[in-house]
Amino acid sequence: xxxxxxxxxxxxxxxxxxxxxxxxxxxxxxxxxxxxxxxxxxxxxxxxxxxxxxxxxxxxxxxxxxxxxxxxxxxxxxxxxxxxxxxxxxxxxxxxxxxxxxxxxxxxxxxxxxxxxxxxxxxxxxxxxxxxxxxxxxxxxxxxxxxxxxxxxxxxxxxxxxxxxxxxxxxxxxxxxxxxxxxxxxxxxxxxxxxxxxxxxxxxxxxxxxxxxxxxxxxxxxxxxxxxxxxxxxxxxxxxxxxxxxxxxxxxxxxxxxxxxxxxxxxxx
Amino acid sequence: xxxxxxxxxxxxxxxxxxxxxxxxxxxxxxxxxxxxxxxxxxxxxxxxxxxxxxxxxxxxxxxxxxxxxxxxxxxxxxxxxxxxxxxxxxxxxxxxxxxxxxxxxxxxxxxxxxxxxxxxxxxxxxxxxxxxxxxxxxxxxxxxxxxxxxxxxxxxxxxxxxxxxxxxxxxxxxxxxxxxxxxxxxxxxxxxxxxxxxxxxxxxxxxxxxxxxxxxxxxxxxxxxxxxxxxxxxxxxxxxxxxxxxxxxxxxxxxxxxxxxxxxxxxxxxxxxxxxxxxxxxxxxxxxxxxxxxxxxxxxxxxxxxxxxxxxxxxxxxxxxxxxxxxxxxxxxxxxxxxxxxxxxxxxxxxxxxxxxxxxxxxxxxxxxxx
Numbered sequence: 001x002x003x004x005x006x007x008x009x010x011x012x013x014x015x016x017x018x019x020x021x022x023x024x025x026x027x028x029x030x031x032x033x034x035x036x037x038x039x040x041x042x043x044x045x046x047x048x049x050x051x052x053x054x055x056x057x058x059x060x061x062x063x064x065x066x067x068x069x070x071x072x073x074x075x076x077x078x079x080x081x082x083x084x085x086x087x088x089x090x091x092x093x094x095x096x097x098x099x100x101x102x103x104x105x106x107x108x109x110x111x112x113x114x115x116x117x118x119x120x121x122x123x124x125x126x127x128x129x130x131x132x133x134x135x136x137x138x139x140x141x142x143x144x145x146x147x148x149x150x151x152x153x154x155x156x157x158x159x160x161x162x163x164x165x166x167x168x169x170x171x172x173x174x175x176x177x178x179x180x181x182x183x184x185x186x187x188x189x190x191x192x193x194x195x196x197x198x199x200x201x202x203x204x205x206x207x208x209x210x211x212x213x214x215x216x217x218x219x220x221x222x223x224x225x226x227x228x229x230x231x232x233x234x235x236x237x238x239x240x241x242x243x244x245x246x247x248x249x250x251x252x253x254x255x256x257x258x259x260x261x262x263x264x265x266x267x268x269x
Numbered sequence: 270x271x272x273x274x275x276x277x278x279x280x281x282x283x284x285x286x287x288x289x290x291x292x293x294x295x296x297x298x299x300x301x302x303x304x305x306x307x308x309x310x311x312x313x314x315x316x317x318x319x320x321x322x323x324x325x326x327x328x329x330x331x332x333x334x335x336x337x338x339x340x341x342x343x344x345x346x347x348x349x350x351x352x353x354x355x356x357x358x359x360x361x362x363x364x365x366x367x368x369x370x371x372x373x374x375x376x377x378x379x380x381x382x383x384x385x386x387x388x389x390x391x392x393x394x395x396x397x398x399x400x401x402x403x404x405x406x407x408x409x410x411x412x413x414x415x416x417x418x419x420x421x422x423x424x425x426x427x428x429x430x431x432x433x434x435x436x437x438x439x440x441x442x443x444x445x446x447x448x449x450x451x452x453x454x455x456x457x458x459x460x461x462x463x464x465x466x467x468x469x470x471x472x473x474x475x476x477x478x479x480x481x482x483x484x485x486x487x488x489x490x491x492x493x494x495x496x497x498x499x500x501x502x503x504x505x506x507x508x509x510x511x512x513x514x515x516x517x518x519x520x521x522x523x524x525x526x527x528x529x530x531x532x533x534x535x536x537x538x539x540x541x542x543x544x545x546x547x548x549x550x551x552x553x554x555x556x557x558x559x560x561x562x563x564x565x566x567x568x569x570x571x572x573x574x575x576x577x578x579x580x581x582x583x584x585x586x587x588x589x590x591x592x593x594x595x596x597x598x599x600x601x602x603x604x605x606x607x608x609x610x611x612x613x614x615x616x617x618x619x620x621x622x623x624x625x626x627x628x629x630x631x632x633x634x635x636x637x638x639x640x
Contacts (some may be wrong), residue, residue, distance in 0.1 A: 165451070166566065168578040172589070175436065175446060181549060242546045242569045256460035 002059070003111070005052040005072060010107040012045030013076075016100035029036040035189040038096040045072050045103065046080045051184065053077060069116035074139075076106040078146020079153075082193075085188055086150065095178055095186075097144035098153050133208035140201030145257055147194030151187050152254035155247035162244055188235030188248055195232035198225060270616060272416060275363060276316075276323030279385050282362035282558040289359065292317040298397075298406050307347060312413040314403040316378070318395045320385050325375065327412045373417065373605045381433065382597055388433035388590045393424050393551035415611065423604040430600060431593045436586025440579045441468075443586075445475040447579075448521055451551050451572060455532055459483040461501075461511060461519050463533075464526030465493040468555045472523050473501060479543065481521070486512040489526070495608040512537060517544055517546045523553045524560040533561040535568065553579070 016038045037105050053073065056064040064070045083099040110116070161180045178186075202225060211218060231249055234241035277290060292300050297315055304324055306315040312327035324347075366374050374383070381388045390431040399418040403409045409417070428434050437443040449591065452458055458481050462469045465488040473484060484503030488494035491507060498505040528530055532553065542550065554561040566573035620640045 002524075161450075165572045168574065168581070170582055170585070175450060177450075179450050181451055182453045237547070240546045243549075244569065247595075 002055045009045045009048035013100045013104035016041040063135045069110045072106045072110040074142045076103040079149040082150045136204035144194045144197035151190035151250045154187040155250035159245040191235045192232040194230045272368040274366040277362045278321035294335045299409045316399040376423040379420040380427040390635045434591045443579045443582045455480040458520040460521045461485045463524040465497045466525045469523045469525035521551045525555040531562040539590045571640045
């Protein structure tokens with residue numbers, strides 16, 4: 001039952017970006033109308049993935065973050081959640097059309113690849129069964145990656161739009177995109193929010209496990225934290241950084257963050 | 270019964286002819302009453318804008334068997350009378366349409382397809398006003414009420430289901446749209462106008478109408494800068510002091526000076542931009558020769574648009590609108606077909622039949638002669 005919910009949710013995310021994509025190629029200018037359609041479809045997908053995570057969590061008796069399959073679904077859920085929070089606050093509904101592909105890819109890979117295995121012997125995963133601090137650590141860290149993922153999407157959109165503005169070759173959907181200034185602000189605030197969540201998550205992990213015995217784990221966690229810390233500081237204006245650079249770094253940082261997430265959680269200490 | 274459209278537009282007449290036939294708002298009520306009082310006319314609406322003057326009338330079945338040629342003569346005479354001195358050559362600019370062509374024409378006009386700038390939306394308001402005024406003069410009834418309501422519906426559908434109104438098609442509106450795309454809300458944005466020319470002023474006024482509140486004006490002749498600044502509710506700056514006084518705070522610079530050389534150079538801008546790396550700067554260069562050194566566009570956070578690049582975007586939007594025409598025509602054709610079906614039903618109800626030239630005349634009485 002739970003996998004069928006996830007399958008339906010993945011289908012919703014596929015529809016949420018396929019329609020604007022087709023509208024774009026069909027007439028070039030019906031993107032905005034199609035992007036508005038994205039919101040209810042994305043909402044349906046979000047409700048379905050929430051139901052999946054709830055059922056999986058109830059079955060496990062803990063936060064459903066016991067294998068890579070669940071982590072990918074959780075990151076997808078967190079990304080869509082932040083889209084709803086940020087997209088509404090900044091009236092960036094077209095952002096949904098770009099959030100949907102990421103949510104779709106994460107869930108499609110999770111469903112298709114053989115990742116839904118019983119918990120491995122990872123120290124973190126096993127210990128999490130009895131330690132609420134570790135659950136807190138895992139949940140907040142993954143939520144942080146959701147914020148970073150949406151920051152990367154807004155960053156990529158920023159760079160795409162900036163390139164069009166600089167070259168003066170405006171694509172047909174250019175004026176339907178969120179204003180570049182708003183994207184820059186959203187990008188910065190998501191980075192700051194993600195950093196706060198990551199800090200809380202890492203602090204909880206430190207309370208539960210102390211300093212990781214593995215130098216690799218410790219190095220990865222510290223690098224990610226420092227990298228996003230730098231971006232958060234720049235985003236909050238304490239160190240002035242051009243929005244274009246911040247956007248570029250937010251995209252690059254996401255790649256590193258995902259690799260880090262994998263490493264910290266699933267490579268044995 | 271026939272729906273007649275008689276008029277001229279930017280497609281058939283030059284402005285000097287159109288202005289002779291154009292009716293001022295104060296003249297319209299009397300003109301509608303006079304049109305309605307013409308022999309055989311049962312309903313009337315007059316649409317008078319800067320680009321067209323059109324008379325829509327329903328000619329009653331009794332009106333010389335709705336002979337379109339006769340109707341044409343009467344309308345020509347009426348227009349000549351309205352224009353005080355109707356030159357025959359000027360009257361040749363008029364077109365005459367009978368239903369269903371007149372119906373399709375009104376739907377196209379209301380949808381902006383007949384406008385000088387395809388897809389402009391102001392015309393719908395003007396058609397609505399013309400209809401409202403005629404209704405207030407009791408010059409409309411069953412047929413024109415139905416016709417105009419249908420025209421509004423068709424126009425709304427065309428606007429919502431196609432991209433005919435999308436994209437700015439003038440240099441000024443492209444500049445304002447770009448400003449909104451860069452900054453989002455313009456209310457906190459600071460705008461500098463360099464040069465007190467008309468073009469820059471028009472763009473500045475558009476920005477003000479979209480929410481910009483802070484305007485600075487700088488001009489070589491300071492008195493003109495002061496005059497324009499007071500007109501726009503802004504602040505005048507000396508031509509050589511704008512960089513020091515406001516550059517750090519500016520978001521948009523509109524430049525349209527008559528200077529033969531660049532008035533904004535890369536060397537000037539680099540130190541100013543270093544102080545504000547996190548704030549974009551939108552430069553609108555409307556001058557020919559250009560005021561802003563092109564390499565300024567390479568600086569971080571600067572978006573420079575000259576008159577040609579703005580015009581290219583406007584042309585692109587116009588091209589996209591033209592591509593939508595086919596879809597608009599299909600929507601309109603469906604509405605015309607529906608309306609014609611209603612007309613036929615109405616004609617049957619009134620006991621009139623279609624004759625040549627698409628007009629309708631009273632059904633001849635059945636012969637009662639016996640064999």
